[in-house]
Amino acid sequence: MRVLFVVTDADIGGAERLLATLARSWDEGDVLRLVVVMGPGTLSTELEDAFESVRYLGYSGSSRNIMGMVRSLEREIVDFGPDVITSHLFHADLLTALARSSAVKTTTMHTQRLTKADHPLTRAIARAVGILSFRFDGVIPSGDSASMTDFIRQLGMRKVLPPILNGADVPDAASFDPSSRTFLSLARNHPVKGHDVLFAAFARIADQAPQWSLRAYGPGVDDDDERMRSLVADAGAEQLLAEGRIQLAGPTARPAEVLQHGAALVISSKYGESSPLVGAEASGAGVPVISTDVGSCAYFVDDDRLLVKPDDVDDLARALEWYTRLSDDERRSLSVLARTRAEERYDPAAVARRYREAFVGLLADAGKP
CATH class of the missing domain: 3.40.50.2000 (Glycogen Phosphorylase B;)
Structure with missing residues (x-):
């Protein structure tokens, strides 16, 4: 399976670090590439170590050239030839929804509420992703709370799959020091x-x-x-x-x-x-x-x-x-x-396996074994 991950930026954040964790734990028989809408960031080294390849589209955070971004993503899709495209964070979701491709598409929901404290553009893009969610084959919640369910419903998300909660690398032993204050x-x-x-x-x-x-x-x-x-x-x-x-x-x-x-x-x-x-x-x-x-x-x-x-x-x-x-x-x-x-x-291999099983199921539904 060839899986193309798409994310907004390569800076330190929960979604970005989850992708690095998933890539390290993924089935070795698959080929994974990451496309970052922006340029290199503070987590680039870790992401580049985890994925077979990482491509940066190089757009700034203030860019409004949505169609230019979509065309850049489409070129990456043609170059890689993915079976599955999976996007993370709303800006990447919008581009993935708009990009032309016959590959199976999924998005993962990493937030369960937006308010006026969030940037107006982020709120607008989230609403657009909800409207365009019919272009995804599956929407994967990263949480199973009632607030996540409500937010997905408010956005009008379609084709919602069972939640996959985040995992993380579990060290060989706990490092907790009870004397810490x-x-x-x-x-x-x-x-x-x-x-x-x-x-x-x-x-x-x-x-x-x-x-x-x-x-x-x-x-x-x-x-x-x-x-x-x-x-x-x-x-x-x-x-x-x-x-x-x-x-x-x-x-x-x-x-x-x-x-x-x-x-x-x-x-x-x-x-x-x-x-x-x-x-x-x-x-x-x-x-x-x-x-x-x-x-x-x-x-x-x-x-x-x-x-x-x-x-x-x-x-x-x-x-x-x-x-x-x-x-x-x-x-x-x-x-x-x-x-x-x-x-x-929280075993990351189990989380990666659940994502892969979801992708395999969607490929089968699309008649693409």
């Missing part, structure tokens, strides 16, 4: 990720937990970013930032190394999340997860007291404080639960 956040700089709530919640418990710190990683999550500095100030956490108890650490292409130093991963997203890859990665490392109840994130939480209401500073502060009061042995017990769940649910 560092909360971790791995999320890009975007209102959906709830950094404002995260900073405010940590600031609220900082005096009661003086040994604890918060380290936030992600594209745009650094000291030089005006929005991040403003969020810290609004949370009344400028002194914590100055003291190093809140650290804005920027992007990382090595989440496994980062997770080794974490006491817990905090997912503070307000909406939109489906099944974030970092939750599976944390579980594989044996790092307990504190998360808002959005999408399928509840699956990452092993004690209901660590599942919090979205966009609720009080509730997140409650969960953070409760976790700081646990003993090392109690945190170690949560780590064992997280690691066991990862071994049972």
Whole structure:
């Protein structure tokens, strides 16, 4: 089978890292190529190592030359001759839907809600993808939450297949250190990720937990970013930032190394999340997860007291404080639960196999064994 993956960019993000994970775990008898609509990005090295070949169309993020992008993608399709074209993220979905090809086409839904905080163009493209979804042979949700089902229905998506939740590389052994006193956040700089709530919640418990710190990683999550500095100030956490108890650490292409130093991963997203890859990665490392109840994130939480209401500073502060009061042995017990769940649910080879089985089924339906 020849499979052409299409994605919007090659920067660090859950969808992009999922593609690298899938490619590393795919059936060796197949041929995989990745087409990136934009140019090389911060995850390019990992993607290029995972796929047989990666092609960059080279368009800027501000380009509105949709038909030019479609023609460029069509040239890649002709050159590669895929049996299946599978797209990820709405901009790539739009181009894939419009591109002429007799190959089976699928798209994977990585988000389950958009709001006014999202760019107007992104919202418009999502609506267009919904209208054009008849041009796909299958729409694959990456989560099984009611909010994902509702969002797919709102967009008018057709030919929806059973969900395939994200997986992640599970290391040979957990790396969790119960003596750590560092909360971790791995999320890009975007209102959906709830950094404002995260900073405010940590600031609220900082005096009661003086040994604890918060380290936030992600594209745009650094000291030089005006929005991040403003969020810290609004949370009344400028002194914590100055003291190093809140650290804005920027992007990382090595989440496994980062997770080794974490006491817990905090997912503070307000909406939109489906099944974030970092939750599976944390579980594989044996790092307990504190998360808002959005999408399928509840699956990452092993004690209901660590599942919090979205966009609720009080509730997140409650969960953070409760976790700081646990003993090392109690945190170690949560780590064992997280690691066991990862071994049972997040094997990337099993996730890749489910995608491949879906593609094989669609090829059979199309009379293309």
